[in-house]
Amino acid sequence: MDSKLNNKILKTLSEKGLNTESFMEGLQSIKPLTYWDYIQTESLLGLQTQRTDQPDEMVFIVYHQINELLFKMILWEIEQIALEKQLKATFFAERLDRVSRYFDMLCSSFIIMKDGMDLEQYMKFRKTLAPASGFQSAQYRKIEFASTELINLIDFRFRKTINRNTPFRHAFEHLYWQAAGKNHETGEKSAMIHLFEEKYMDEFIDFMKKYNHKNIWTLFDSLPSDEKINLSLINAMRHFDHTVNIKWVMEHFKTASKYLDGANKVEKASGGSDWKKYMHPKYQRRTFFPKLWTKEEMVNWGEQNLETHRILSSFVELDI
Numbered sequence: 001m002d003s004k005l006n007n008k009i010l011k012t013l014s015e016k017g018l019n020t021e022s023f024m025e026g027l028q029s030i031k032p033l034t035y036w037d038y039i040q041t042e043s044l045l046g047l048q049t050q051r052t053d054q055p056d057e058m059v060f061i062v063y064h065q066i067n068e069l070l071f072k073m074i075l076w077e078i079e080q081i082a083l084e085k086q087l088k089a090t091f092f093a094e095r096l097d098r099v100s101r102y103f104d105m106l107c108s109s110f111i112i113m114k115d116g117m118d119l120e121q122y123m124k125f126r127k128t129l130a131p132a133s134g135f136q137s138a139q140y141r142k143i144e145f146a147s148t149e150l151i152n153l154i155d156f157r158f159r160k161t162i163n164r165n166t167p168f169r170h171a172f173e174h175l176y177w178q179a180a181g182k183n184h185e186t187g188e189k190s191a192m193i194h195l196f197e198e199k200y201m202d203e204f205i206d207f208m209k210k211y212n213h214k215n216i217w218t219l220f221d222s223l224p225s226d227e228k229i230n231l232s233l234i235n236a237m238r239h240f241d242h243t244v245n246i247k248w249v250m251e252h253f254k255t256a257s258k259y260l261d262g263a264n265k266v267e268k269a270s271g272g273s274d275w276k277k278y279m280h281p282k283y284q285r286r287t288f289f290p291k292l293w294t295k296e297e298m299v300n301w302g303e304q305n306l307e308t309h310r311i312l313s314s315f316v317e318l319d320i
């Protein structure tokens with residue numbers, strides 16, 4: 001290595017606060033890196049613990065873990081957008097496309113759950129899982145908090161009573177997903193939601209605060225107007241919204257229907273929700289970016305746009 005380059009490297013190391021001499025000496029005894037140490041394959045492959053002797057329970061566990069890893073990648077990219085000092089439409093759209101590709105993968109692979117497990121085996125091992133449910137995926141909730149204004153996650157019945165001055169804990173009690181975990185007559189929370197909040201409530205409140213002014217929608221809305229009126233970005237935002245809130249929700253719903261909507265009786269969800277009402281996008285009507293859809297698209301949300309959404313060729317139809 002030429003000495004100029006050597007000096008440059010030593011300077012960079014010392015700027016990082018390293019004692020360059022002992023660092024270089026230490027390098028002599030460093031072990032060669034292996035794939036398995038770097039990727040930590042052994043730890044990763046040791047994380048699948050079945051509760052039953054049913055082989056297909058392994059499919060269920062591993063697929064959920066794959067989802068969590070992709071959720072991690074999604075949150076990672078959203079954070080890169082939030083941290084960007086001078087956010088530009090091209091960077092924004094490019095990173096959002098990454099996020100959508102991860103979610104597209106989750107949609108196209110959901111068939112692993114629907115058609116990739118033996119029905120009889122599933123019915124056996126699911127009985128050992130209550131009150132656990134994918135509902136308790138904290139990363140899924142964080143993706144929601146990081147994507148949109150809190151008001152868009154509030155149950156429609158309470159939206160008029162909540163605004164930016166509402167304390168976070170009060171807003172939390174009115175999130176749309178509270179409906180899946182409460183007995184409507186008594187207002188009592190189910191074990192599924194009770195345990196979830198016990199574990200994550202404080203972390204969620206901090207996260208909600210962190211993304212209150214840095215979620216994808218507010219970042220978009222605060223772009224200078226010439227950056228904002230960018231069709232690639234607007235279409236990337238629409239694709240993300242549609243993928244998460246319609247396509248994924250529908251794949252999930254179809255899977256739940258196959259297992260829980262038996263020929264003779266409707267099975268109880270492991271988390272105990274009134275799942276048929278709760279899970280269909282036409283009832284939930286969750287949208288991250290309502291201003292990026294036309295009035296007609298909003299009215300038909302979850303009814304006519306189940307498979308695809310329109311790619312906009314002009315933004316004049318939108319009120320932005």
Ligand code: HEM
Binds near residue numbers: 067275
């Ligand atoms: C056979 C496969 C699956 C079935 C039958 C199923 C069923 C359900 C049901 C019935 C609910 C409603 C809550 C409850 O009472 O439990 C639910 C919620 C949920 N599940 Fe699944 N699920 C499956 C796979 C997955 C996978 C692979 C994930 C990925 C992590 C997942 C994530 C979620 C999430 C995030 C919710 C909450 C959704 C919301 O609040 O809108 N589920 N699931």
